Amino acid sequence: MDILIIDDDPGISSTTRLAVEAEDHYAETADSTEAARRRIREEKWDLIFLDVRLGDENGLEFLKEILEKTPEQLVVIFPAFSSVEIAIKATQAGAFDYLEKPFTPDRVRGILLKAKKALSTNRELSTLKNTVTELKTQVDRSGPPTRFESEDPTMIATLDTIFRAAASPASILILGESGTGKSVIARTIHENSKLADKPFVTVSCPSLSKELLESELFGHVRGAFTGAVKDQWGKVHAADGGTLFLDEIGELPLSIQPKLLRLLQEREYERLGENKPRKANVRIIAATNRDLKASVAAGEFREDLFYRINVISVEMPPLRARTKDLMGFAHDYLDHFSKQVGREVKVFSAKALDRIRTHQWPGNLRELRNSIERATILARGKEIEDTDLPSGGDAAQTGTPAGYVVPGSDVTLEELEREHIKLIVDRVKNLQDAAILLGIDKATLYRKRKKFDLN
């Protein structure tokens, strides 16, 4: 906890601070209402100790002032006299508790435990409120249901690992192409963990500049950078006690990586522009579509961080490799969107089914979902026609090579061979180099290109 001690008696403030720090909390002291007012304006404090007699000033008036601005603030008062009357007045004014002088470190520890419990209850309430808001948003937007049954062996293994690892506090790395459902899986892990009733906070690493990302993660203090007009807590603070989901961690700038490593190893971080270590206990789930090992080899990703987040890793197979699950997803989406848009479109035509089966879905589940939503809206009759769905050419828009064949999916050796030769020939400068790479002579390459119509 972050604790502010307001007392003009240095003997009391310094020893209370020592007692608080000995319990691994962060503490600061203020010897006047003026100094305290400034620190309260600048920072968020989990708990405040306040002397009722601060020189000529009335601590009870200051208590009212604090609670007017932040009614949820926990304030413990040091009454000037041992008086039930003052304790009642303070409690009526909203004080969390009082500590009668002369007190001992044991009494301070008792207050700290009580405050920690109250904060945790407050946080649970706030998490519940957030969950309700989020659920309301989800219902309003109502996406299709998430399908966790799979007939694909790779996905079955992935799901098995996910559900077994969820209960442990270990970091999990989710690998897979864009649109394979990494974010949904991250949330599922959280919901099946012991932290399910704690916050789940997502940070999208590529969406912000380096400075803003660092601030979004760790927070900042006023003046830390241009535009930092007030102190701000980051998502690490918001996720404290729960799960922090780092989406596309492969894009995390090198300069921020040591700070994340420190958070993982020492459960400590600092806000931007500040030198005070803060404590946070978060479970990290990270996702990436990058080959992180290659990024480590290229010096773009720290090896120590890679091993730290890669305690358990799972691979989300691309949709084109989940041939057995593909039609199940298509029917789920059709069922959902036909209800959502209020149309009696319940089936796919034979040609549409064929298009779904043969399309490579480079954008994976996201592409399938969007295509079927669009097709449901645009369908002329009660059936989705093949013309309502994307053709192979649309794949180029996603930036993933069209017709990309995955080893292990339902493809023939000939299809695999054709695809491999095509990719190599496209990539290298001349046919001689392509033949060397393929381990065949130039004449064989010529014959194969002719056979596969790759000229």
Added chain:
Amino acid sequence: MDSEQNAPRPISVSHELKSPLTGIQMTLHLLMEEKIGPLNEKQAMMVKQAKLDCDRLVEAISRYVSNDKRG
């Protein structure tokens, strides 16, 4: 008569004493608990004695204040 009227009330005396006493008591307890650092045998014995004296003082002041409230 005048000197009696000008004499500080026990409850005020109590406050004047309790604030510094809190600092002393907290210091002695933290030292005893070795939260600030380890004590050798002699230091521990002296701190223990000081803590006992401090506890007696706290008790005496409490008694003084309650007698005054009753009186």
